[in-house]
Structures are given as C-alpha cells and as structure tokens.
C-alpha cells in the first residue's frame with residue numbers, strides 16, 4: 001500500500017501521526033511525508049531563510065528514520081497559505097507524485113490557519129488527481145485515495161473515529177520528533193510546551209480511550225466516492 005502524509009509545518013507529522021506512519025513503514029508499505037510550509041517563523045532569533053533551511057534539514061532527517069520519501073511543496077511562508085490555482089496545482093502534483101491509497105492530513109478545525117488550509121486544499125484536490133485534463137508535472141493517478149484527518153493539537157475539539165495503537169512505535173515517534181532540535185526552545189518560550197512531554201501526554205490520553213499504552217487517532221473524511229473498505233491501520 002502507498003501512504004502519503006501531508007503536514008503544514010515541518011514538525012506537524014511527527015506530532016500527530018508519526019507512530020502510525022512508523023507502523024505502515026515497518027510492515028513494508030511505501031510512506032511519503034510531504035510538508036507544505038517552510039517553517040520560516042519557527043524562531044525568535046534567526047532570520048526566515050536561515051530557520052527555514054534548518055527546519056527543512058530537520059524534517060528530512062526525521063523522514064529518514066522511517067526511510068520515508070520526503071517531498072516539499074513550494075516552501076510557502078508560515079501563516080500565509082491560501083487556496084489559489086498555484087497552491088492547488090502544487091498539492092495536486094505532490095499527491096500525484098506519491099500516488100497514495102491513503103492520505104493522512106490535518107483536521108479541518110485545527111487551531112492554526114495553515115493546518116486548516118492544508119486540510120482544505122488536500123480535500124479540494126482529491127477529486128482532481130485522476131482528471132487527465134488537469135496537467136501537472138506528475139501524471140494523473142488511476143485511483144482516488146481515502147483521506148483521514150489526524151488529531152488536532154492537544155486533542156482540542158476532536159472526536160476520534162479510529163484509533164491506532166502506537167505503543168510499539170512510540171519510541172520511533174520520539175526519535176523523529178527529536179530531529180526537530182530547533183523547535184524545542186522556541187515552543188517552550190512561545191507556548192510553554194515541551195515536545196516530548198507533549199506527545200507523551202497526548203499519546204497516553206488517546207491510549208487511555210482505547211485501552212492501550214499509546215495511541216494516535218483519526219477521523220475519516222466524509223467524501224465521495226468511497227472505497228468499500230477502510231484502509232487505515234487497525
């Protein structure tokens with residue numbers, strides 16, 4: 001199976017779905033991690049171009065933990081992702097490159113505008129990926145993927161429909177998040193948030209809900225046409 005995870009910022013996938021991606025990777029599925037934004041606002045001291053370059057390398061290092069393919073969009077500047085012809089074509093091209101059976105992306109009601117816009121554009125381009133007359137560098141796909149929304153930050157206003165037991169891959173999730181070294185002090189200063197404590201707390205909370213030590217959770221996108229069978233990991 002082919003799996004594509006699309007996050008807005010360079011560390012979003014690690015926070016919300018890396019344990020699930022690790023399970024896919026370990027069972028032999030092809031995993032692609034795509035990041036839309038450059039992460040250029042992730043520092044109080046470094047200029048945009050410098051922090052963006054650092055964060056790009058951190059995201060690549062994290063994807064390498066899974067031996068996942070890594071794709072970037074157009075390095076959009078943090079806070080300014082909009083649904084335009086260009087952004088739709090960029091997202092479309094990334095989906096066509098990855099040719100996924102399943103896409104994991106943000107919830108449409110997450111706290112950050114870039115997260116919400118990423119979810120919207122992913123949903124908006126889904127139906128176009130098989131359409132031959134919409135041209136991109138990558139050729140059209142043959143089939144439509146199922147889209148799953150991953151948890152919101154800290155689980156705010158998110159009612160899970162599916163849980164994935166990530167107890168066996170939680171250490172890999174931590175290892176991937178630890179690649180984003182530039183963000184630990186920034187998040188501490190900005191949000192009083194400690195990366196590893198954060199995923200430990202959320203992972204255990206979601207695990208508590210489904211009877212396992214650690215879990216991640218998802219909602220399925222209510223769209224058409226659907227596949228006959230769900231393709232998220234049990």
Ligand SMILES: [Zn+2]
Nearest residue numbers: 008009012112
């Ligand atoms: Zn983010």
